[in-house]
Amino acid sequence: MLAVVHSYWVHGVEGQPVRVEVKVQTGLPVFTVVGLPAGAVREGKERVFAALAHAGISLPPRRVTVNLAPADLPKSGSGFDLPVAVGLLAASGQIPIEWLEGSAFVGELGLDGSARPIRGAIALAMSCFAEGRKRLFVPLGNAREASAAPGVEIFGVADLGELVAHLRRGDVLRPRAPAAAVRSHAPGPDLREVRGQALAKRALVVAAAGGHSLLMSGLPGAGKTMLARRLPGLLPPLSERESLEVTRVHSVAGLLDAGEPVKTTRPFRAPHHTISAGGLVGGGNPPRPGEISLAHLGVLFLDELPEFGRRVLETLRQPIESGRIRIARVRHSVTFPARFQIVAAMNPCPCGMGGDDCICHDRDVARYRARISGPLLDRLDIHVGTSPVTWRELEGAACGSGRGSDAARTQVLEARRRQAARRGGADAEGASPLNARIPARDLMTACPLAPGASRLLEEGVGRFRLSARAVHRTLRLARTIADLAGEERLGARVVAEALRLRVGFRPG
Ligand SMILES: [Zn+2]
Known part of the structure; x- marks a missing residue:
């Protein structure tokens, strides 16, 4: 008899549908899996038979063929154990076959019959819904996460015996109530806690408002890391859709925290400078998301930028432009989302x-700065220096003076509303229309310059020898500064501040 069980496996961040076809025939007891199974899938046979035996189910010795269709993609992961077990039971007449239509099954089995969590459960549940299937059976440990995907009934399975009882009687398991995203109300680190640094704080607000990238240069201990950590708190809260996207990437990477099955805060990732290219942009086989994808819709902080491998940094150029990263393998390729905001220090x-206390040789300083390639430096919109804190500023901070993150975020949200009104809704990929991404061809219409402002810009271009790309980035910054001030035309004051944020500090 032939049984067809619907299942999914993780390919990139998507759940790919698979038909697990199980045929049980008379003949020598041989077990064959076809349809490009990778290692863990092939080994599943041992786990499935041990789990069935543990559940007290014996199968008559027969010839078993399992086909994973479509057969053109190599399939990986251990999530096929559960569908193969269900298929075996159905094909050998031990559970009613009509149960299988409309349902899908994923999960790994332990030798003791327990259902073990898999990576990417929420991605699989989202695909299940997109395919129009009503029910998804997942390991109990994945149930809470999977139930955050809308539109699918999620059944959490503790072990194979329980699932078999349910498939025979139909009333053992109950669908899980949809997980409501628990919004964290714990305040993140606040801007008010950073003493002094007026220019760097202003740069952070501008970066948040327009989605601009930022490079800070300054002495160790000047608060660069403190400042960077406060950027996520200045950004608008994640929408429901964005929250699912962030959760999906973390789920596929196997990094979802049991205490927070749905991500509701913007990611902040700070990889160490010894990271490999694969660790940064994603790698391995099957490919897993790297730091830039874990920072999707959040902040990627690169501290000690010149210490990162030059080749490692070069891999950032493509995703900075496109908002995603494509990883090619021999028979297929995978694309991960990577729309992140860079803060470098x-x-x-x-x-x-630095300065008078510096003991470095001039040659070493030049070499240090030259480690960051020109094209990458050019792509960082804002360049600011941080300064040592003065005693007065320390005293002032003790009294809690200065603007906090709440006030700054309100201003950021208002500036973003102006951007959205000017450029229309989200683009095809659901990305909001931020000033940092205004196409060059639209810059002249989006950035009307007052007469004094264009003279100033011309002067700046001559004095700092700005490239065309640098001029475009300055205009985008000026657009954001005007949006923060609620102004439509870019005046001289706005352009002057944009030039200061762009070229006020210039390494090398
Ligand atoms: Zn030095």
């Missing part, structure tokens, strides 16, 4: 002291 020189 560096010391003024290798010894970190």
Whole structure:
């Protein structure tokens, strides 16, 4: 008899549908899996038979063929154990076959019959819904996460015996109530806690409002990391759709926290400078998301930028432009989302002291700065220096003076509303229309310059020898500064501030 069980496996961040066809025939007891199964899928046979035996189910010795269709993609993961077990039971007449239509099954089995969690459960549940299937059976440990995907009834399975009882009687398991995203109300780190640094704080607000990338240079201990950590708190809260996207990437990477099955806060990732290219942009076989995808819709903080491998940094160029990363393998390729905002930081020189206290040789300073490639530096919109804190600022901070994150975020939201009104709704990929992404061809209409402002810009271009790309980035910054001020035309004051944020600090 032939049984067809619907299942899914993780390919990139998508759940790919698979028909698990199980045929049980008379003949020598041989078990064959076809349809490009990778290692873990082939080994599943041992786990399935042990789990069935543990559940007290014996199968008559027969010839069994399992086909994973479509057969053109190599399939990986251990999530096929459960559908293969269900298929075996149905094909050998031990459970009613009509149960299988409209349902899908995923999960790994332990030798003791327990259903073990798999990576990417929420991605699979989202695909299940897109395919129009009503029910998805997942390991109990994945049930809460999977139930955050809308539109599918999620059944959490503790072990194979329980699932078999349910498939025979139909009333053992209950669908899980949809998980409501628990919004964290714990306040993140606040801007008010950073003492002094007026220019860097202003740069952070501008970066948040327009989605601009930021490079901070300054002495160690000047608060660069503190500042960077406060950027997610200045950004608008994640929408429901964005929250699912962030959750999906973390789920596929196997990094979802049991205590927070649905991600509701913007990611902040700070990889160490010793990271490999694969760790940063994603790698492995099957490919897994890297830091830039884990930072999707959030912040990627690169501290000590010149210490990162040059080749590693070069891999960032494509995703910075496109908002995604494509990883090619021999028979297929995978695309991960990677729309992140970069905050980078560096010391003024290798010894970190800078100025009069610096003990570095000029040649070493030049080499240190040259480690960051020109094209990458060009792609970082804002370049600011952080300064040592003065005693007065320390005193002032003790009294809680200065603007906090709440007030700054309100201003950011208002500036973003103006951007959305000007450029229309989200683009095809659901990305909001931020000033940092205004196409070059639209810049002249989006950024009407007042007469004094265009003279100033011309002067700046001459003095700082700005490339065409740098001029475009300055205009986008000016657009955001005007949006923060609620102004439509870009005046001289706005352009002057944009030039200061763009070229006020220039390494090398
Ligand atoms: Zn030095």
